[in-house]
Amino acid sequence: xxxxxxxxxxxxxxxxxxxxxxxxxxxxxxxxxxxxxxxxxxxxxxxxxxxxxxxxxxxxxxxxxxxxxxxxxxxxxxxxxxxxxxxxxxxxxxxxxxxxxxxxxxxxxxxxxxxxxxxxxxxxxxxxxxxxxxxxxxxxxxxxxxxxxxxxxxxxxxxxxxxxxxxxxxxxxxxxxxxxxxxxxxxxxxxxxxxxxxxxxxxxxxxxxxxxxxxxxxxxxxxxxxxxxxxxxxxxxxxxxxxxxxxxxxxxx
Amino acid sequence: xxxxxxxxxxxxxxxxxxxxxxxxxxxxxxxxxxxxxxxxxxxxxxxxxxxxxxxxxxxxxxxxxxxxxxxxxxxxxxxxxxxxxxxxxxxxxxxxxxxxxxxxxxxxxxxxxxxxxxxxxxxxxxxxxxxxxxxxxxxxxxxxxxxxxxxxxxxxxxxxxxxxxxxxxxxxxxxxxxxxxxxxxxxxxxxxxxxxxxxxxxxxxxxxxxxxxxxxxxxxxxxxxxxxxxxxxxxxxxxxxxxxxxxxxxxxx
DNA sequence: GTGTTTATCGTCAGGAAGACGACTATGATC
DNA sequence: GATCATAGTCGTCTTCCTGACGATAAACAC
Numbered sequence: 001x002x003x004x005x006x007x008x009x010x011x012x013x014x015x016x017x018x019x020x021x022x023x024x025x026x027x028x029x030x031x032x033x034x035x036x037x038x039x040x041x042x043x044x045x046x047x048x049x050x051x052x053x054x055x056x057x058x059x060x061x062x063x064x065x066x067x068x069x070x071x072x073x074x075x076x077x078x079x080x081x082x083x084x085x086x087x088x089x090x091x092x093x094x095x096x097x098x099x100x101x102x103x104x105x106x107x108x109x110x111x112x113x114x115x116x117x118x119x120x121x122x123x124x125x126x127x128x129x130x131x132x133x134x135x136x137x138x139x140x141x142x143x144x145x146x147x148x149x150x151x152x153x154x155x156x157x158x159x160x161x162x163x164x165x166x167x168x169x170x171x172x173x174x175x176x177x178x179x180x181x182x183x184x185x186x187x188x189x190x191x192x193x194x195x196x197x198x199x200x201x202x203x204x205x206x207x208x209x210x211x212x213x214x215x216x217x218x219x220x221x222x223x224x225x226x227x228x229x230x231x232x233x234x235x236x237x238x239x240x241x242x243x244x245x246x247x248x249x250x251x252x253x
Numbered sequence: 254x255x256x257x258x259x260x261x262x263x264x265x266x267x268x269x270x271x272x273x274x275x276x277x278x279x280x281x282x283x284x285x286x287x288x289x290x291x292x293x294x295x296x297x298x299x300x301x302x303x304x305x306x307x308x309x310x311x312x313x314x315x316x317x318x319x320x321x322x323x324x325x326x327x328x329x330x331x332x333x334x335x336x337x338x339x340x341x342x343x344x345x346x347x348x349x350x351x352x353x354x355x356x357x358x359x360x361x362x363x364x365x366x367x368x369x370x371x372x373x374x375x376x377x378x379x380x381x382x383x384x385x386x387x388x389x390x391x392x393x394x395x396x397x398x399x400x401x402x403x404x405x406x407x408x409x410x411x412x413x414x415x416x417x418x419x420x421x422x423x424x425x426x427x428x429x430x431x432x433x434x435x436x437x438x439x440x441x442x443x444x445x446x447x448x449x450x451x452x453x454x455x456x457x458x459x460x461x462x463x464x465x466x467x468x469x470x471x472x473x474x475x476x477x478x479x480x481x482x483x484x485x486x487x488x489x490x491x492x493x494x495x496x497x498x499x500x501x502x503x504x505x506x
Numbered sequence: 507g508t509g510t511t512t513a514t515c516g517t518c519a520g521g522a523a524g525a526c527g528a529c530t531a532t533g534a535t536c
Numbered sequence: 537g538a539t540c541a542t543a544g545t546c547g548t549c550t551t552c553c554t555g556a557c558g559a560t561a562a563a564c565a566c
Binding site for chain 4: 439440441457458461462465479481482483484485486487
């Protein structure tokens, strides 16, 4: 087979899909949009869209993220950062039958954002919302009685599950959990991020010792806050360290 | 923009590229093929090819792996396993200018294999070889004098670097290092895999204690061998555990 | 003030890892 | 056959990290 002969390879459409995660009300939530047209009309799906002709994959993902969430600017200095949110490639999904109409390869991206204001629907979505991932994934025991929400369109449940698992494991050995926090945050707020993402509860004292003892993880800003109630807590900013060594340990069970 | 209108999205070619790693003579080596036609004619590149019309991405990668290395069969029971080799998706590369002729998105895959016989060139490659990754990547200080080999074609140096980094980090917390070993191997052979991939030297006594003490990592077969010389060593097979907890620790510096 | 909430410091026991000594069982060499 | 080199295996000791948990501190609500 002669490569690059235009007649020698099949044409593909390439899209980016986004797993946008945030922590709201002590739960890990993902951004979902309602599909306005077939297939899967009326069903929830991950936001996404076609990659443009002259556009890099990460640029397409950043553009979609901005369009869907209302994030305003993209800092060219840090390609993994879109206006405070972390953005990274997740994986690529290319089953020949994943879209019933044509061959579509989707390069999924994972975005981690602080608690954002209400989503701004864009593109072909009739509406958008933050939904707890356990609800979207129908994790065991969620929802009373037999009320099972419709599964996500296409293979988006799989993509979401992969994105959630990536986030859950990556906050173990990197400082990525700070991407869920506002620019300044307390140790307790960071702990609640870990608790929401892992769906566990952590000992506040050991957590405090661990994160403040890991060099480069947190830098104190000098300020304090009582926005969580109780005794005033020191405010921190994310430090320069990206890899935590030794890592945070996810409790068993 | 109306989605899925065939005139509304730009056409892409989709390829798979392979980072095939093995350990030969105490060095981490990658499979490289020489390009038979422009662009980059005569330069070394990663093996790869177009994804076919009805083919999944992982199937395309497995097919290319078989074609390039002469591995014979694909076990459908374990999609991450191609005839003893481990295969997983690595990342997707889609810079609009990464191929000078047209828009090509490449889904790179990472394969880890035991020391294989001489590679079997296939497809459009004039020849193929196992090359130490430090040589292909021109890592610091490799090669005497100023003799710098030509860099890999396209963005393959980046892809290879990403694949090597993935392998280096993944053997820390998974049992993947056994994918570099034959079906039965000794603790010393496994240690030499770690030493080659990380380019470090490890204490044989602590390594022995660690791997034999991690439940599910190794299962003794009962046999022994002296193929490495010295006192006979127990033979092991890879156990069922895939995640190591606690992980192997890569020494600092 | 009393109670509640959250933050922060300290102590202690158990486990894992690095450093390294000691012993064992082969093949190679004299 | 004795000696040596090579690799494998078992133990010990110290240090560090973690989990469990007691105790104190500083705010707010009543």
